[in-house]
Amino acid sequence: MIDGKDKSSIIQMFHVHKHYGSKKALIDINLNISKNEFLFISGPSGAGKSTLLRLIYLGEPVSEGQILVDGMNLSRIFPKRIPFLRRKFGIIFQDYKLISTKTVFDNVALVLEASGKKRKFIEKKVRSVLRTVGIEQRINALPPSLSGGEQQRVAIARAVVGVPKIILADEPTGSLDSDSADIILNLLKDFHTRGGTVIVATHDKELIRKAGGRILYLKQGHLLGPTPI
Amino acid sequence: MATYYHRAVQDIKNNGFLSTVTIITIALSILIVSAFALFFTNANNVMNYWQKGIRIMAYLKPDISQKNFPDIKRKIQGIYGVQDVNFISKEEAFKRLKEQMKRQSSILMNLNENPLPDAFEICMIASSQRGEKVEEIATKIESLPSIEVVEYGQKWLERFTNIFYLFRLAGYTMGGIFFMAAVFIVTNTIRLVIYTRREEIEIMRLVGASEKFIRGPFYIESIIQGTLGGIIGIAVLFITFKLISSNLEHSFKYELLNIKFLSHEFYCGIILCSMFVGWLGCYISLKQFLKA
Numbered sequence: 001m002i003d004g005k006d007k008s009s010i011i012q013m014f015h016v017h018k019h020y021g022s023k024k025a026l027i028d029i030n031l032n033i034s035k036n037e038f039l040f041i042s043g044p045s046g047a048g049k050s051t052l053l054r055l056i057y058l059g060e061p062v063s064e065g066q067i068l069v070d071g072m073n074l075s076r077i078f079p080k081r082i083p084f085l086r087r088k089f090g091i092i093f094q095d096y097k098l099i100s101t102k103t104v105f106d107n108v109a110l111v112l113e114a115s116g117k118k119r120k121f122i123e124k125k126v127r128s129v130l131r132t133v134g135i136e137q138r139i140n141a142l143p144p145s146l147s148g149g150e151q152q153r154v155a156i157a158r159a160v161v162g163v164p165k166i167i168l169a170d171e172p173t174g175s176l177d178s179d180s181a182d183i184i185l186n187l188l189k190d191f192h193t194r195g196g197t198v199i200v201a202t203h204d205k206e207l208i209r210k211a212g213g214r215i216l217y218l219k220q221g222h223l224l225g226p227t228p229i
Numbered sequence: 230m231a232t233y234y235h236r237a238v239q240d241i242k243n244n245g246f247l248s249t250v251t252i253i254t255i256a257l258s259i260l261i262v263s264a265f266a267l268f269f270t271n272a273n274n275v276m277n278y279w280q281k282g283i284r285i286m287a288y289l290k291p292d293i294s295q296k297n298f299p300d301i302k303r304k305i306q307g308i309y310g311v312q313d314v315n316f317i318s319k320e321e322a323f324k325r326l327k328e329q330m331k332r333q334s335s336i337l338m339n340l341n342e343n344p345l346p347d348a349f350e351i352c353m354i355a356s357s358q359r360g361e362k363v364e365e366i367a368t369k370i371e372s373l374p375s376i377e378v379v380e381y382g383q384k385w386l387e388r389f390t391n392i393f394y395l396f397r398l399a400g401y402t403m404g405g406i407f408f409m410a411a412v413f414i415v416t417n418t419i420r421l422v423i424y425t426r427r428e429e430i431e432i433m434r435l436v437g438a439s440e441k442f443i444r445g446p447f448y449i450e451s452i453i454q455g456t457l458g459g460i461i462g463i464a465v466l467f468i469t470f471k472l473i474s475s476n477l478e479h480s481f482k483y484e485l486l487n488i489k490f491l492s493h494e495f496y497c498g499i500i501l502c503s504m505f506v507g508w509l510g511c512y513i514s515l516k517q518f519l520k521a
């Protein structure tokens with residue numbers, strides 16, 4: 001049944017396939033993610049973890065199957081509604097994806113500007129979030145001048161500033177030392193504690209062990225591990 | 230709108246090099262187009278000035294009595310398109326001829342009588358100083374019984390009119406081509422700029438920015454760049470014009486080469502065009518880029 005009436009679910013995937021030409025990246029994925037869940041998608045490089053996340057925020061379309069996100073069927077979404085879908089997410093990318101010509105403040109403020117918030121509110125909110133992630137002192141710095149850990153904190157600040165329902169994190173600690181990784185994990189846990197849903201794609205076993213939560217395993221495009229639905 | 234403007238100004242500052250390149254490209258394109266417009270307008274003025282010198286000479290039959298002259302003058306003046314009619318007696322004409330042929334004065338000395346006829350010199354109003362109008366007036370004058378022959382440099386006028394029309398046509402065509410070339414160059418420059426900022430656009434999309442939010446500052450940015458490029462282009466042309474025209478005024482007779490800079494309306498129009506070209510370049514580039 002694809003009715004999206006399961007009130008406890010925030011993301012549902014039904015027989016999802018993703019092909020790139022003849023190459024099958026994801027094969028028959030069925031998945032149910034509950035609200036306020038902390039979920040890890042694990043697996044080796046090339047298993048399809050990042051692809052799975054991209055399908056959820058409509059970074060690319062599915063080849064087959066259907067995905068429901070907070071009641072929105074992604075196969076039937078109008079292009080004009082895509083920005084509204086994306087505002088439900090805070091996305092943390094493996095390569096941070098910060099705009100190198102904009103300051104830390106402007107990078108984080110972008111999310112609130114895009115959703116039409118007032119300038120005064122933006123100033124206050126961005127400073128508050130940067131303080132929370134511990135990077136307020138670099139507010140006017142440009143991303144290339146920041147360390148990897150600092151850039152990741154900015155990326156997290158950008159992900160949470162719009163108060164999204166879901167955080168999607170792709171290898172959030174991939175290139176960080178263990179201290180920086182702990183800080184990032186605590187920030188994600190904090191978001192989860194305040195009612196948010198967190199989905200992390202990682203092969204970092206240490207991170208998974210420290211965080212707890214449900215773990216799903218992807219291998220060669222197949223979803224293994226605990227039965228999702 | 231204020232947010233878009235704020236972001237556009239920020240983007241210009243943040244992408245200083247690319248913005249400068251775009252402004253210089255627009256300025257150069259505008260400089261080329263407006264330099265051509267300046268040349269064309271002045272050449273057109275010179276041609277109009279030459280055309281204003283067109284006169285019709287109506288020579289009277291030898292047997293016409295002097296008492297009939299006022300009546301003939303009145304009849305010529307009554308023809309539509311005639312502005313002024315001057316009588317030139319044969320004595321006056323002979324005197325002028327002698328002045329013009331000072332070196333060959335011996336030829337004129339040997340003449341037993343003045344061979345020149347009495348004549349009327351006819352000037353026309355501005356709207357009648359074109360080939361077919363002049364011909365029409367000349368035919369009407371020639372049909373008067375007291376007029377023997379009419380001259381107005383038919384061949385020369387015909388050739389001049391043809392050259393004039395050809396020059397205008399070439400001017401408009403060249404202007405159009407230059408304008409299209411400017412649009413093409415500016416579009417490609419802006420496309421390159423947008424291409425270098427593709428990651429920024431991609432990030433904006435990923436954080437939930439609408440197409441309007443992405444496009445808005447780019448449009449404002451390109452209009453600002455277009456305006457600055459236009460002003461710089463016109464300013465450079467004005468300085469160059471002043472330098473050249475001050476030299477030319479010393480070298481040529483003023484009436485012969487009375488060159489003028491573009492009118493206020495014209496250069497304001499060019500700056501508006503420059504803004505439009507900037508916007509158009511951005512619109513085309515974004516349409517292609519965001520579609521991709």
